[in-house]
Amino acid sequence: MIGSLTQRQLRAVKQICWTLALCVVAIPFVFPFLWMISSGLKGPSEIFGQPSLIPTSFRWNNYLEVFNYQPFARQYFNSLYIAVTVTLLTLFISSLAGYALARLRFAGAALVALFLVSALMVPEEVTIIPNFFLIRWLGLSDTHWPLILLPVFGSQGIVGTFLMRQYFLALPKELEDAGKMDGLSRFGVWWRIALPMSRPALAAVAIITFLNSWNLFLEPLIFISSLEKFTLPLALSNFTDPYGSPLWHLQLAATTLAVLPILMVYLIAQRQIIESFALSGVKG
Amino acid sequence: MSSLTLRNLKKRFGRVDVIRGVTLDVADGEFVVFVGPSGCGKSTLLRMISGLEDVTDGELRIGNRVVNEVQPAKRGVAMVFQSYALYPHLNVRDNMGFGLKVRKVPAAERQQRVSEAAALLKLDALLDRFPRELSGGQRQRVAIGRAIVGHPDVFLFDEPLSNLDAELRVHMRSEIAALHKRLGNTMIYVTHDQVEAMTLADKIVVLRDGRIEQVGSPRELYEQPDNIFVAQFIGSPKMNILPAGSAAGFGAQPAGAVSVGVRPEHLSLVAPEKGQIGGKVVISEYTGASSLLHIRLDSGETCLVVVDGDAPEADMKVGLLAGTDNLHHFDTDGMALRKSRLLM
Amino acid sequence: MTARDERAPWLTLKMREAMEAWLFISPTLAGFLIFFVGPLCAVVWYSLTEWNLLSQQSVFVGLDNYDDALFHNLDFWQVVRNSIVFAIGLVPLNMALALALALALSRRFAGVVFFRTVFFAPVVTSAVAWAIVWKFLLQGEAGFVNQMLAGIGIHGPNWLREPDWAMVAVIVTRVIKMVGLNMILYIAALQAIPRDYEAAARLEGASNWQIFRMITWPLLGPTTLVIMVITTIGSFKVFDHIYLMTGGGPENGTLVLAFYIYQQGFQFFDVGYASALAMIMFVIVMGLTVVQLALRRRDT
Numbered sequence: 041m042i043g044s045l046t047q048r049q050l051r052a053v054k055q056i057c058w059t060l061a062l063c064v065v066a067i068p069f070v071f072p073f074l075w076m077i078s079s080g081l082k083g084p085s086e087i088f089g090q091p092s093l094i095p096t097s098f099r100w101n102n103y104l105e106v107f108n109y110q111p112f113a114r115q116y117f118n119s120l121y122i123a124v125t126v127t128l129l130t131l132f133i134s135s136l137a138g139y140a141l142a143r144l145r146f147a148g149a150a151l152v153a154l155f156l157v158s159a160l161m162v163p164e165e166v167t168i169i170p171n172f173f174l175i176r177w178l179g180l181s182d183t184h185w186p187l188i189l190l191p192v193f194g195s196q197g198i199v200g201t202f203l204m205r206q207y208f209l210a211l212p213k214e215l216e217d218a219g220k221m222d223g224l225s226r227f228g229v230w231w232r233i234a235l236p237m238s239r240p241a242l243a244a245v246a247i248i249t250f251l252n253s254w255n256l257f258l259e260p261l262i263f264i265s266s267l268e269k270f271t272l273p274l275a276l277s278n279f280t281d282p283y284g285s286p287l288w289h290l291q292l293a294a295t296t297l298a299v300l301p302i303l304m305v306y307l308i309a310q311r312q313i314i315e316s317f318a319l320s321g322v323k324g
Numbered sequence: 325m326s327s328l329t330l331r332n333l334k335k336r337f338g339r340v341d342v343i344r345g346v347t348l349d350v351a352d353g354e355f356v357v358f359v360g361p362s363g364c365g366k367s368t369l370l371r372m373i374s375g376l377e378d379v380t381d382g383e384l385r386i387g388n389r390v391v392n393e394v395q396p397a398k399r400g401v402a403m404v405f406q407s408y409a410l411y412p413h414l415n416v417r418d419n420m421g422f423g424l425k426v427r428k429v430p431a432a433e434r435q436q437r438v439s440e441a442a443a444l445l446k447l448d449a450l451l452d453r454f455p456r457e458l459s460g461g462q463r464q465r466v467a468i469g470r471a472i473v474g475h476p477d478v479f480l481f482d483e484p485l486s487n488l489d490a491e492l493r494v495h496m497r498s499e500i501a502a503l504h505k506r507l508g509n510t511m512i513y514v515t516h517d518q519v520e521a522m523t524l525a526d527k528i529v530v531l532r533d534g535r536i537e538q539v540g541s542p543r544e545l546y547e548q549p550d551n552i553f554v555a556q557f558i559g560s561p562k563m564n565i566l567p568a569g570s571a572a573g574f575g576a577q578p579a580g581a582v583s584v585g586v587r588p589e590h591l592s593l594v595a596p597e598k599g600q601i602g603g604k605v606v607i608s609e610y611t612g613a614s615s616l617l618h619i620r621l622d623s624g625e626t627c628l629v630v631v632d633g634d635a636p637e638a639d640m641k642v643g644l645l646a647g648t649d650n651l652h653h654f655d656t657d658g659m660a661l662r663k664s665r666l667l668m
Numbered sequence: 669m670t671a672r673d674e675r676a677p678w679l680t681l682k683m684r685e686a687m688e689a690w691l692f693i694s695p696t697l698a699g700f701l702i703f704f705v706g707p708l709c710a711v712v713w714y715s716l717t718e719w720n721l722l723s724q725q726s727v728f729v730g731l732d733n734y735d736d737a738l739f740h741n742l743d744f745w746q747v748v749r750n751s752i753v754f755a756i757g758l759v760p761l762n763m764a765l766a767l768a769l770a771l772a773l774s775r776r777f778a779g780v781v782f783f784r785t786v787f788f789a790p791v792v793t794s795a796v797a798w799a800i801v802w803k804f805l806l807q808g809e810a811g812f813v814n815q816m817l818a819g820i821g822i823h824g825p826n827w828l829r830e831p832d833w834a835m836v837a838v839i840v841t842r843v844i845k846m847v848g849l850n851m852i853l854y855i856a857a858l859q860a861i862p863r864d865y866e867a868a869a870r871l872e873g874a875s876n877w878q879i880f881r882m883i884t885w886p887l888l889g890p891t892t893l894v895i896m897v898i899t900t901i902g903s904f905k906v907f908d909h910i911y912l913m914t915g916g917g918p919e920n921g922t923l924v925l926a927f928y929i930y931q932q933g934f935q936f937f938d939v940g941y942a943s944a945l946a947m948i949m950f951v952i953v954m955g956l957t958v959v960q961l962a963l964r965r966r967d968t
């Protein structure tokens with residue numbers, strides 16, 4: 041009887057109801073991952089058969105086939121090294137620019153900041169056509185250069201610049217002054233004092249930059265034509281039979297391979313990762 | 325040579341004039357203290373000397389060099405910051421040796437200079453600790469140590485003790501005084517604290533709104549303030565300023581005097597009929613060694629008096645006495661009239 | 669000894685600082701000029717030309733491309749309609765769900781971290797992977813979603829093959845993918861609201877709904893505005909999701925502006941026309957931005 045419940049019990053019941061409701065809402069967020077893993081282990085015949093989360097027989101062979109179908113290991117490595125390169129370059133360039141905008145006095149600082157911010161608003165689809173010709177003119181079509189240059193110097197780099205600027209502005213200035221008195225050059229103050237104190241901001245920039253590059257699709261689609269130069273997202277979309285219909289069991293196995301490592305890292309560092317997005321989201 | 329010369333120094337931030345023409349000579353080995361109300365430009369002036377702020381106009385010399393455009397590290401000055409500004413990722417030894425390392429001083433010499441400074445400041449036992457493992461006073465000593473190892477000509481301090489508690493502040497104050505005696509360097513020191521200024525300084529510079537109000541020894545400033553601002557700024561509780569008419573009872577006034585100043589500690593209480601001026605106690609604050617009385621004068625002004633020992637209760641009528649050599653006379657512009665002293 | 673005058677060396681401290689500043693921002697600035705400002709100017713020029721990628725010839729045609737888009741090409745208006753439907757479907761759904769989740773997850777209880785992690789997980793997942801998996805789930809008869817629906821007696825549509833349902837599917841799956849981002853922005857904003865307000869209102873006997881209506885919602889105003897603009901602009905940028913789930917079909921039912929630009933430029937090689945489309949997109953997004961700035965200014 042409800043009437044006989046104490047205030048505390050009532051609250052507990054309410055909490056349980058809420059939790060159950062949240063669990064239901066969570067289904068479309070979690071289930072796709074589970075179904076992806078499960079279906080990646082099924083054979084082509086079972087995949088659209090009677091739905092079952094546990095495959096009747098685990099077809100680990102799918103994972104071998106993924107690597108035989110196209111140079112998937114190579115493509116995986118491409119994604120990895122490109123994302124790492126983009127991240128390192130972005131960290132370097134955007135923390136330099138962010139430092140100048142936060143700390144150095146020069147005519148035109150406000151104008152430069154305004155210009156950069158305005159670029160954040162413009163979708164890459166607007167500039168992709170001229171950039172395509174630019175890259176082709178530079179002879180960099182079907183290389184990884186555009187996948188590195190466009191993000192680093194595009195909106196990703198600018199987001200990084202403003203994240204860093206914001207963080208530098210909040211740092212106490214006296215440490216950097218002490219560095220100057222100790223004889224550090226401007227570059228030295230930045231490198232040896234400002235940067236070591238900015239680890240949280242650097243981590244945030246690194247996280248969002250890495251993920252952005254890892255998930256990049258439009259640029260590879262436009263610039264890359266050779267299979268062994270594909271990056272993961274492009275490779276994933278490429279598991280099709282000769283008539284263009286998807287080879288689901290392979291595609292899902294490959295997608296699992298692409299998604300799981302990121303998801304693992306996310307589960308371990310979810311707090312830090314979510315905070316990084318919150319930080320960059322507030323800026324944009 | 326480490327004298328210091330400021331000639332009509334000016335600093336402008338955007339459209340705001342922060343330092344409006346400061347001229348000052350600091351002799352070699354002198355201990356100079358900058359005081360003034362908050363926002364008057366003390367830190368800015370200090371940072372201009374250090375090179376952390378550039379000079380808008382005027383000339384700044386250290387020794388024989390005009391250093392307006394010389395980089396901070398090449399001026400032969402060292403600075404101790406209010407927040408200590410110790411590098412959090414370096415231990416005490418590396419914090420102190422950092423500047424030497426940047427300047428490529430050989431490791432052996434670096435080691436030696438750090439040890440010397442550590443011994444001087446009794447930091448030997450703390451050399452391997454990190455700043456977060458130190459108390460406020462210890463951090464302050466490390467900050468001073470870092471300044472010492474560079475063997476600078478001039479030390480600059482910006483409110484170095486203001487983050488310490490009262491007791492430690494007194495202690496560190498005497499350590500800084502001892503350090504100055506021992507090293508004999510020129511030191512420039514910014515503070516909010518009157519007592520620090522009075523005890524440490526060979527010479528006090530009172531600033532207001534980016535201008536110098538008066539320069540002098542602590543005694544000169546206390547005994548012969550140039551104007552009402554300095555008179556009230558130096559000394560605590562601050563000097564009573566009375567209209568000449570109300571203070572007529574204290575004795576003859578030089579021509580042109582419109583106000584008369586007398587310090588609370590220079591007024592004595594007597595029976596109402598024996599006083600030069602009469603009044604009534606409004607509030608009596610007991611502070612331990614003495615009491616601070618707020619007295620409403622018969623002429624209507626309020627006046628502070630410090631009395632040792634027994635103090636009268638509120639509402640009692642009292643009389644006030646002041647010695648003529650303790651009176652300060654000011655003209656309409658608030659400038660001191662020194663003739664009163666000549667009359668003695 | 670005579671005074672050495674170092675007052676006017678060739679480089680003053682001020683000049684040095686400015687020089688260092690320009691040096692520090694020069695990589696960013698150079699990249700910005702090369703990969704953004706330059707292309708932006710170029711796209712204006714391209715949009716005024718007829719340039720066929722195959723024939724490699726470009727002819728100045730004035731505003732013909734715009735004229736084409738706005739008055740002759742029926743596809744264009746369908747694309748505009750699709751983009752608007754997409755935005756109008758996606759933005760309120762995303763924001764309402766984000767706010768609801770944030771309200772549920774902004775206070776502490778056992779499992780709150782778990783739920784936040786879950787709802788945010790699709791954000792870090794690549795859009796390509798997300799689209800592939802959902803496309804798989806939404807296959808016709810044999811797809812998982814329809815099998816489940818069949819289990820409870822509903823005959824589900826062939827989601828991605830019927831224009832209207834395809835639009836619904838694309839919107840809903842995109843919302844599930846991105847709602848976590850707005851959720852955490854809302855959570856941050858909610859946690860920044862001092863608890864005292866709520867406590868005071870409760871003492872006066874306000875109900876939960878009244879507290880939300882009178883206190884929480886107004887205080888979330890600036891956040892809501894920012895989220896709304898980011899999400900709207902974001903909805904115009906969606907490309908990979910649609911490319912992989914529907915390819916713009918069926919019957920151009922999910923062909924949105926970003927995809928249309930890609931299609932015209934890189935599949936049909938009609939550079940001039942695609943550039944005109946890009947300019948139109950630029951104008952729309954800038955317009956939204958200006959509206960946001962205006963609203964923000966009015967707000968503060």
Ligand SMILES: Nc1ncnc2c1ncn2[C@@H]1O[C@H](COP(=O)(O)OP(=O)(O)OP(=O)(O)O)[C@@H](O)[C@H]1O
Pocket residue numbers: 337340342360361362363364365366367368369516
């Ligand atoms: N970088 C700057 N830009 C603009 N104005 C500044 C800057 N630094 C200081 N000021 C202004 O210059 C004036 C003097 O500042 P300064 O820090 O020198 O005062 P101060 O005497 O040290 O004060 P306090 O006793 O509070 O430390 C203040 O009005 C301050 O607002």
Ligand SMILES: [Mg+2]
Pocket residue numbers: 366367368
């Ligand atoms: Mg100061």
